[in-house]
Amino acid sequence: MRVDVVSIFPGYLDALDLSLVGKARRDGVLDLRVHDLRDWTTDRHRTVDDTPFGGGAGMVMRPDVWGRALDDVLGEGGSGRTVLVLPTPSGERLTQRSVEDLATADRLVIACGRYEGIDARVADHYAGAEAPEVREISLGDYVLNGGEVAALVVVEAVARLLPGVVGNPESLVEESHGTGSKGGLLEYPVYTKPAEWAGRPVPDVLLSGHHGKVARWRRDQALERTVRRRPDLIEALEPAELDRGDRAV
Numbered sequence: 001m002r003v004d005v006v007s008i009f010p011g012y013l014d015a016l017d018l019s020l021v022g023k024a025r026r027d028g029v030l031d032l033r034v035h036d037l038r039d040w041t042t043d044r045h046r047t048v049d050d051t052p053f054g055g056g057a058g059m060v061m062r063p064d065v066w067g068r069a070l071d072d073v074l075g076e077g078g079s080g081r082t083v084l085v086l087p088t089p090s091g092e093r094l095t096q097r098s099v100e101d102l103a104t105a106d107r108l109v110i111a112c113g114r115y116e117g118i119d120a121r122v123a124d125h126y127a128g129a130e131a132p133e134v135r136e137i138s139l140g141d142y143v144l145n146g147g148e149v150a151a152l153v154v155v156e157a158v159a160r161l162l163p164g165v166v167g168n169p170e171s172l173v174e175e176s177h178g179t180g181s182k183g184g185l186l187e188y189p190v191y192t193k194p195a196e197w198a199g200r201p202v203p204d205v206l207l208s209g210h211h212g213k214v215a216r217w218r219r220d221q222a223l224e225r226t227v228r229r230r231p232d233l234i235e236a237l238e239p240a241e242l243d244r245g246d247r248a249v
């Protein structure tokens with residue numbers, strides 16, 4: 001997959017050289033390119049923003065600079081499904097389901113806003129075109145200073161779903177917020193050695209070596225934890241889907 005991130009702080013994305021995403025880049029699974037928006041400015045001061053029409057506090061990112069940058073970056077790609085991701089607190093909430101969908105794209109272009117955001121005509125302009133597909137995405141109901149953190153989140157969440165990035169693909173199956181037959185629940189609690197720590201033993205069933213009982217216990221724990229912590233997730237599940245998950249253990 002190719003991912004392009006455009007930002008006025010390209011150094012913010014240096015963390016994507018680390019860990020599994022960094023390895024995916026080195027292995028050629030992820031072709032990640034970071035661009036400095038200021039390369040598409042035309043004035044001496046490399047200006048990317050201006051005052052808001054209608055007045056008010058703060059500055060707004062200029063559509064002409066973003067338009068030049070995005071036309072160039074989008075134009076570099078080959079054929080296939082390209083998604084232009086515009087992080088914004090007023091976008092659709094990013095979920096594991098939307099991450100799974102983004103992971104099926106051939107290419108993502110992520111435009112990181114700053115200040116009061118990007119002039120609204122940029123989203124409208126690209127959404128009105130035949131391609132790319134435009135997704136305005138929010139990390140959650142709070143406001144960050146810029147879209148770079150959202151870009152880091154999207155790239156990491158998507159990259160770990162690409163084949164070969166996570167060493168054991170089985171570990172993706174039972175995770176919280178998964179969408180398969182075991183999906184929709186939070187993950188059960190996990191434990192490792194030592195078998196007792198700070199007076200707290202790990203649950204006996206996990207030491208029993210009985211795979212069926214372990215699977216049943218984990219399913220029950222996942223259900224109980226989800227009911228307690230995130231009842232909204234249980235309510236969103238189809239009862240038949242829950243039954244199917246129960247029969248699978």
Ligand code: SAM
Nearest residue numbers: 087088089113116117138139143144145146147
């Ligand atoms: N004035 C905007 C508003 O109230 O909706 C907030 C602009 S914010 C200070 C600057 C940039 O940070 C946004 O353009 C967006 O790229 C990013 N951003 C802030 N909060 C975000 C969130 N919850 N999810 C995704 N991106 C966010």
